[in-house]
Amino acid sequence: MKARLSKWRLFSVVAMLALVLSGCGEPFLSTLQPAGEVAQTQYDLMILATLIMVLVIIVVMVVYMVAIVRFRRKKGDTKIPKQVEGSHTLEIVWTVIPIILLLILAVPTVTATFQLADTKAMDKKDKDGNREALVVNVRANLYWWEFEYPDEKIITSQDLVVPTDQKVYFNVTASDVKHSFWIPAAGGKIDTNVDGVNKFFLEFDGKKAEEAGGLFYGKCAELCGPSHALMDFKVKALPKEEFTAWVEDMKNAGEPKPTSDLAQQGQEIFSKKCLSCHAVSPQDGRPESARLAPNLSNFGERSRIAGVLDHNKEELKNWISDPEQYKPGNKMTGTYGNLQEDEIDALAEYLMGLKVQD
Template structure:
C-alpha cells in the first residue's frame, strides 16, 4: 500500500512539473514567447480561449460540489423521495444563452484575426516607379531543406531566411516534392506548402523581441513529410531595416571569388567536379526552379548550422558530406556523388567555410 502511495506521489510531482515546464519557452523558438504581431494575436487568442475553458470548468466543478453536498442522501431519508423537478424555463434559458455568449466572445476575435492574417492585398501594391512596395519572399520546401527567393531583388538563399524587423513580410509558399508546412513558432504560422498551389500569408517581426532572441529565430516543418521531418529546420535572421538593406545590397553584388587560401582553392575545384550540378555559390542564381536541386551555398560560411542541425564547423561538415544519410535519412543528397578522399574532404570543407557575402 505504501509503495502505491509513493508511486502516486511521484506521479503527481512529475505531472505538476510537466505542467509548469510546458509553459517555459525560449524567445527564438517558442510560440509562448511571441516575437511579432501575428504571434502576439495568436497568443492572445490562446489566452482568451484558455480563460473561457477554465472558467467553464470551474463553474461546473463548483455546481457539482454543491450538488453532492446539498442533495446527498441523509441519515433517516433512505426511503424519502425528493421533490421531482421536470423542467425549469429559466435554467434552460441560462444554459442555452451563456454558451452562445461564450462562443461569440471567442468566435468574433478569432474570425477577425483569421481574415486579417489572410489579407495579402498589399503584396501587389506598387509605387510610382512600378516597383512593389512590400517585401515578398517565395518559400520553396524540399526534402529536407528550404529555399528562400526574393523575386524583386533576384536573390536566393538556402536554409537561412533574412527579414527586416517592424514591417510586414509577405510569403508565397509552395513545395517541390511532397506536402510540407512552414512554421516559425515565435513569429506565427503555420501554413502548408503544397505542390499544386501557392499559399500566401504575412508575418511581422518585432525589433525588440528580435533583439531579445539575438536576432535569430528558428523555423521548422510542421507537416509529417518523411523520415527526416523532425530535422527539417531553418533559421530566420530578423534585423533592422538599414541592416537588411545593406545585406540585400551585398547579396545583389556578390560574385564568386577564387579563394586565396591554397587548401580552399583546391576545394573549389573539388566542388566544381562534384557539387556544382546541384548547388550554386552566388545569390543571383538564374537557373530555373526545377534545376535548383539543392540549397544555395553563397552564404554557407555565415550560417549557424550545417544541414540545419549540426554544429557549424569543418569537422561536422565533413561528417555530413561523408554520410548525409546518417544524419538525415531519405535526403536527396545521399548517393549523388562519388567517394572523396580525406584530403579532398578537407579541401572541400575549407572552401565551403570560405563562402561568405558579409565578413
C-alpha cells in the same frame, strides 16, 4: 497501502512538474513567447479560449460539488428533494450562456482570421511599378529550404533573413511532397503544397528579436519523410538598416575567390562534382526546376550545417563523407561519388570560405 500512497504522491509531483515545464520556452522557439503581430494575435486568441474553458470547468465543478453536498442522502433520511422539470428559466439560462460564450470566442477569432489572411498589400506597386511590400518566395524540399527574394533577385537557402518591425509577405510552395512552414515564435504554420501557392505574412518585433539575439528557429511541421524532424532553418531578424545593407551585399556579391591553395583545390572539386546541383552565387538565374540543392553563396556565414550540425570544418567533413548518417533519405546521398580524404578536406576548406559579408 503506504507504498500505493507513495506512488500516487510521486505521480502527482511529476504531473505538476510536467505542467509547469510545459509553459517554459526560449524566446527564439516558443509559441508562448510571441515575437510579432501574427504570433501575438494567435496567442491572445489561445488565452481567450483557455479562459473561457477554465470558467466553464469551474462553474460545472461548483454546481457539481454543491449538488453532492446539499443533496447527499443522509442516514435514515427518506425525503426526496423537490424535483424540477420543464423549468423555462433553467432552459433559457443553459441555452443563452453557451451562445454568449461562443460569440465571445467566435467574433475575435473570425475577425483575426480575415485580418491574417489579407495579403492584398503584396500586390501593391508605386508609381514606378515597384512593389511596396517585401515578398519572399519559400520553397520546401526534402530536407532543406530555399528563400527567394524576387524583387531583389537574390536566393538563399537554410537561412531566412528578414527586417524587423515590418510585414514580410510569403509565397510558400513545395517541390516534392507536402511540407509545412512554421516559425513558432512568429506565427502559426502554413502548408507548402506541390500543386498550389499559399500566401500569408509575418512581422518580427524588433525588441523581441533583440532579446532572442536576432535569431529565430523555423521547422517543417508536416510529416514528410524519415528526416522530417531534422528539416530546420534559421531566421535572422535584422533592423531595417542592417537588412538593407545585407540585401545590397547579396546583390553585389561577386564570384567567390579561394583564399588558399587548399581552397583552390576545393573549388575545382566543387566545380566538377557539386556545381550541377548547388550554386555559389545569390544571383542564381537558373529556373526553379534546375535548383536541385541549397544555394551555398553564404555558406561560411551560417550557424548550422545541413540545418542541424555545428558550423565548423570537422562537422562539414562528416556531412560530406556520409550525409545519410545525419539526414536519412536526403537527396545528396550517393549523388557525387566517393571522395578521398584529401578531397573532402579541400572541399570543406573552400565551402567554409564562402562569405558575402566579412
